[in-house]
Amino acid sequence: xxxxxxxxxxxxxxxxxxxxxxxxxxxxxxxxxxxxxxxxxxxxxxxxxxxxxxxxxxxxxxxxxxxxxxxxxxxxxxxxxxxxxxxxxxxxxxxxxxxxxxxxxxxxxxxxxxxxxxxxxxxxxxxxxxxxxxxxxxxxxxxxxxxxxxxxxxxxxxxxxxxxxxxxxxxxxxxxxxxxxxxxxxxxxxxxxxxxxxxxxxxxxxxxxxxxxxxxxxxxxxxxxxxxxxxxxxxxxxxxxxxxxxxxxxxxxxxxxxxxxxxxxxxxxxxxxxxxxxxxxxxxxxxxxxxxxxxxxxxxxxxxxxxxxxxxxxxxxxxxxxxxxxxxxxxxxxxxxxxxxxxxxxxxxxxxxxxxxxxxxxxxxxxxxxxxxxxxxxxxxxxxxxxxxxxxxxxxxxxxxxxxxxxxxxxxxxxxxxxxxxxxxxxxxxxxxxxxxxxxxxxxxxxxxxxxxxxxxxxxxxxxxx
Amino acid sequence: xxxxxxxxxxxxxxxxxxxxxxxxxxxxxxxxxxxxxxxxxxxxxxxxxxxxxxxxxxxxxxxxxxxxxxxxxxxxxxxxxxxxxxxxxxxxxxxxxxxxxxxxxxxxxxxxxxxxxxxxxxxxxxxxxxxxxxxxxxxxxxxxxxxxxxxxxxxxxxxxxxxxxxxxxxxxxxxxxxxxxxxxxxxxxxxxxxxxxxxxxxxxxxxxxxxxxxxxxxxxxxxxxxxxxxxxxxxxxxxxxxxxxxxxxxxxxxxxxxxxxxxxxxxxxxxxxxxxxxxxxxxxxxxxxxxxxxxxxxxxxxxxxxxxxxxxxxxxxxxxxxxxxxxxxxxxxxxxxxxxxxxxxxxxxxxxxxxxxxxxxxxxxxxxxxxxxxxxxxxxxxxxxxxxxxxxxxxxxxxxxxxxxxxxxxxxxxxxxxxxxxxxxxxxxxxxxxxxxxxxxxxxxxxxxxxxxxxxxxxxxxxxxx
Numbered sequence: 059x060x061x062x063x064x065x066x067x068x069x070x071x072x073x074x075x076x077x078x079x080x081x082x083x084x085x086x087x088x089x090x091x092x093x094x095x096x097x098x099x100x101x102x103x104x105x106x107x108x109x110x111x112x113x114x115x116x117x118x119x120x121x122x123x124x125x126x127x128x129x130x131x132x133x134x135x136x137x138x139x140x141x142x143x144x145x146x147x148x149x150x151x152x153x154x155x156x157x158x159x160x161x162x163x164x165x166x167x168x169x170x171x172x173x174x175x176x177x178x179x180x181x182x183x184x185x186x187x188x189x190x191x192x193x194x195x196x197x198x199x200x201x202x203x204x205x206x207x208x209x210x211x212x213x214x215x216x217x218x219x220x221x222x223x224x225x226x227x228x229x230x231x232x233x234x235x236x237x238x239x240x241x242x243x244x245x246x247x248x249x250x251x252x253x254x255x256x257x258x259x260x261x262x263x264x265x266x267x268x269x270x271x272x273x274x275x276x277x278x279x280x281x282x283x284x285x286x287x288x289x290x291x292x293x294x295x296x297x298x299x300x301x302x303x304x305x306x307x308x309x310x311x312x313x314x315x316x317x318x319x320x321x322x323x324x325x326x327x328x329x330x331x332x333x334x335x336x337x338x339x340x341x342x343x344x345x346x347x348x349x350x351x352x353x354x355x356x357x358x359x360x361x362x363x364x365x366x367x368x369x370x371x372x373x374x375x376x377x378x379x380x381x382x383x384x385x386x387x388x389x390x391x392x393x394x395x396x397x398x399x400x401x402x403x404x405x406x407x408x409x410x411x412x413x414x415x416x417x418x419x420x421x422x423x424x425x426x427x428x429x430x431x432x433x434x435x436x437x438x439x440x441x442x443x444x445x446x447x448x449x450x451x452x453x454x455x456x457x458x459x460x461x462x463x464x465x466x467x468x469x470x471x472x473x474x475x476x477x478x479x480x481x482x483x484x485x486x487x488x489x490x491x492x493x494x495x496x497x498x499x500x501x502x503x504x505x506x507x508x509x510x511x512x513x514x515x516x517x518x519x520x521x522x523x524x
Numbered sequence: 525x526x527x528x529x530x531x532x533x534x535x536x537x538x539x540x541x542x543x544x545x546x547x548x549x550x551x552x553x554x555x556x557x558x559x560x561x562x563x564x565x566x567x568x569x570x571x572x573x574x575x576x577x578x579x580x581x582x583x584x585x586x587x588x589x590x591x592x593x594x595x596x597x598x599x600x601x602x603x604x605x606x607x608x609x610x611x612x613x614x615x616x617x618x619x620x621x622x623x624x625x626x627x628x629x630x631x632x633x634x635x636x637x638x639x640x641x642x643x644x645x646x647x648x649x650x651x652x653x654x655x656x657x658x659x660x661x662x663x664x665x666x667x668x669x670x671x672x673x674x675x676x677x678x679x680x681x682x683x684x685x686x687x688x689x690x691x692x693x694x695x696x697x698x699x700x701x702x703x704x705x706x707x708x709x710x711x712x713x714x715x716x717x718x719x720x721x722x723x724x725x726x727x728x729x730x731x732x733x734x735x736x737x738x739x740x741x742x743x744x745x746x747x748x749x750x751x752x753x754x755x756x757x758x759x760x761x762x763x764x765x766x767x768x769x770x771x772x773x774x775x776x777x778x779x780x781x782x783x784x785x786x787x788x789x790x791x792x793x794x795x796x797x798x799x800x801x802x803x804x805x806x807x808x809x810x811x812x813x814x815x816x817x818x819x820x821x822x823x824x825x826x827x828x829x830x831x832x833x834x835x836x837x838x839x840x841x842x843x844x845x846x847x848x849x850x851x852x853x854x855x856x857x858x859x860x861x862x863x864x865x866x867x868x869x870x871x872x873x874x875x876x877x878x879x880x881x882x883x884x885x886x887x888x889x890x891x892x893x894x895x896x897x898x899x900x901x902x903x904x905x906x907x908x909x910x911x912x913x914x915x916x917x918x919x920x921x922x923x924x925x926x927x928x929x930x931x932x933x934x935x936x937x938x939x940x941x942x943x944x945x946x947x948x949x950x951x952x953x954x955x956x957x958x959x960x961x962x963x964x965x966x967x968x969x970x971x972x973x974x975x976x977x978x979x980x981x982x983x984x985x986x987x988x989x990x
Contacts, residue, residue: 076648076651083648083651084648086647087648090643090644091641091642091644091647094640094667094671095636095637095643098671098674099635099636101675101676102675102676103632115672118671118672118675119668119672122643122664122667122668123664123668166565166568169568170561170565171561173557173561173564174557174558174561176557177553177556177557177561177588178553178556178557181552181553181556181557182539182542182550185542185549186538198588201560201588202588202589205560205584205588206567206581206584206585208564209565209567209568210567301767302768302770302771305771344767344810344813344814347810348810348811348814348905351908430896430900431900431901431903431904432904434896434901435900435901435904437897438897438898438901
């Protein structure tokens with residue numbers, strides 16, 4: 059009996075957790091319940107009061123199938139259903155008319171052939187990735203409606219009336235879903251995507267800020283690190299969800315593209331650009347996965363060489379972490395990339411540069427090669443991570459211009475200002491990039507281009523460093 | 525006009541490619557068409573011959589919605605639909621009965637309340653990951669049927685007859701889908717999963733076999749590598765699909781769990797174990813992603829240190845690649861892990877060991893530290909990769925025993941044979957592992973355990989190497 063009680067409390071805990079993690083789940087469930095109860099009562103009264111008759115069933119069916127968690131998903135399914143029903147209904151009536159011309163013997167044969175051909179072709183079309191992603195449900199409804207309408211063995215005028223009844227009840231069901239999902243505690247897939255992308259960048263920043271301390275801690279203290287620090291653990295492992303977030307991002311972006319303008323997101327918001335940012339974030343997460351491996355055995359590694367690179371690596375990881383976290387805030391608040399992001403990124407690059415030149419001159423006499431390797435690996439990985447961050451900044455910058463984030467236009471006036479922080483060669487390179495790719499490039503674009511060019515040419519491809 | 529023609533040829537090319545990539549897509553489309561045409565004609569004749577009447581519509585609806593690409597998906601949906609319809613139908617009749625007791629005024633209120641409660645609770649249950657994965661469709665149909673049955677404003681005896689009609693037509697539709705998908709050119713999700721897992725391991729092997737040559741080629745030739753070698757390119761980039769294959773693997777495994785025994789896959793085939801292999805394969809792919817970065821700038825890297833590690837690294841990468849490829853063949857043919865896999869893995873480990881000891885003694889006087897770093901990084905990454913391969917072999921070994929692959933039982937007789945290849949300490953460790961974890965462990969298990977123990981203790985955790 060106690061086992062049963064345990065199971066019950068386990069279950070209620072799970073339910074509570076699901077609700078707490080995302081309270082919108084509870085409101086969504088209530089919304090579905092209310093919509094369905096309302097539409098059901100319509101069905102309940104209709105046989106009494108005449109009207110659409112048993113076609114009202116389709117309103118219930120539509121509500122159950124179309125009502126999804128986010129507005130975009132609901133709208134996408136509703137539109138798919140409405141358009142597919144309309145097209146297939148018209149085609150079905152046509153097919154039925156054509157088949158009756160063939161006489162009583164030819165009719166079933168011709169009808170069977172029509173249904174076969176249409177179902178086969180439509181099923182095959184579902185294998186096209188583009189159709190699969192956006193119109194899969196529409197194709198399904200198309201096949202369904204066509205078969206139902208074309209083979210219904212009624213007289214033609216009755217069919218048309220039936221088709222119209224069904225269509226209007228589907229519209230009623232679909233509209234109630236759409237209206238309720240938009241106006242009652244709406245869940246916007248676009249906002250979820252926006253938050254997910256900025257959260258993922260924040261997670262990378264958390265890792266990088268925590269990494270330096272975690273890896274080099276024992277250099278100073280020479281003791282065991284207290285491992286029960288829950289926050290550090292979260293910071294060091296939060297990035298793992300990014301590795302597999304591609305599917306979630308893609309479905310959010312798909313749903314978001316169905317959504318009307320809402321809140322801070324205007325008409326034709328560049329949702330696809332979020333996928334690009336997601337891809338470069340994921341690329342960075344792969345590097346960080348390699349970096350996180352280095353922490354595991356960091357305590358048993360020799361200290362000599364670690365001490366040499368410590369300052370540079372700490373600075374690289376902390377500065378690049380700060381850059382990412384400020385970038386994440388900029389996305390969250392929909393402001394153009396602030397100068398501080400670029401400053402932190404530049405700091406981390408110059409830390410890398412300094413480390414590079416100090417290592418170029420340093421020759422350890424009689425050094426054991428194997429003592430160098432672990433810390434050397436961390437150094438090169440950190441430099442790679444900084445390169446990836448340059449890509450993330452570039453793609454966020456593109457988003458900022460496409461979506462006209464606050465401040466994205468005004469920075470154009472800064473174009474003619476001198477850029478003393480950059481070296482001559484890098485400035486030249488950045489201007490080449492600008493003239494070829496970004497006709498109306500702003501100061502920020504140039505700086506970013508210069509930074510990533512500096513990364514690519516100055517560090518990543520430099521034969522002496524990597 | 526030529527533009528239109530180009531579009532048409534583009535389109536036909538795409539269709540041809542889709543069909544060629546997987547001819548089962550064509551047979552699937554034809555199967556759907558045939559099933560639907562047959563069931564539609566049933567509907568066409570039924571109003572003429574009486575019988576189920578307009579309930580036959582539900583047979584068409586079921587076919588359209590339930591017929592999926594693989595047997596597992598079709599069966600899963602069919603069972604979900606049948607069971608949910610039955611349960612919800614019974615519950616709906618009960619709710620209807622209860623509501624009529626409340627009198628004409630209370631009836632609609634009570635019915636609305638019932639529908640609201642059930643829909644809200646059921647919608648919330650869809651957020652449980654376990655239900656979402658396997659019973660999402662069933663819950664949907666449950667809500668749908670309950671609402672339809674409970675609110676239908678008919679007399680009770682008519683409702684029961686209607687519910688039975690609908691249920692039997694749904695069974696007819698569902699059964700035709702299941703029968704045709706199982707007996708006419710069946711597509712088994714389980715087989716797809718099996719193939720995907722072995723293909724992914726093969727891709728990793730391809731990369732490792734090609735990597736050594738690609739990275740060290742310029743050491744001998746000192747020239748540019750001809751980059752138009754299409755096969756090498758494929759080998760070096762094939763692994764990228766593994767990084768995002770988690771979703772595909774999970775849905776295959778979910779579908780496969782619905783499938784009856786078929787072909788080489790018996791009753792209760794351990795599909796979940798495939799997900800474990802998939803996870804360790806993906807872990808290995810993350811390392812390989814880091815390794816593949818090293819190739820890009822390999823030509824501009826200094827040669828001195830590269831020459832020192834070349835032999836060891838080449839051996840590590842080629843031998844571990846061979847191990848993976850033979851492992852992949854063993855999975856494909858469902859044979860127990862052959863000794864050759866272990867031999868290759870051992871060779872790569874001893875190559876790592878040799879490299880380790882040769883590097884321990886080698887001290888480059890006046891060496892520039894930065895000249896060492898790139899090749900040193902490749903060395904450590906390769907060693908990490910070998911560690912990951914140990915995990916893959918372990919999980920495949922588990923599968924081999926769970927699924928009783930050919931030879932998995934007979935190897936038990938080899939248990940008492942001496943194992944001269946392993947060092948005393950490693951053997952001891954492996955025996956400890958065996959007695960604690962694998963009661964009926966076989967020779968192969970011990971060897972594998974010993975190997976991964978050797979990897980973990982001897983190389984990966986050795987303070988002097990990583």
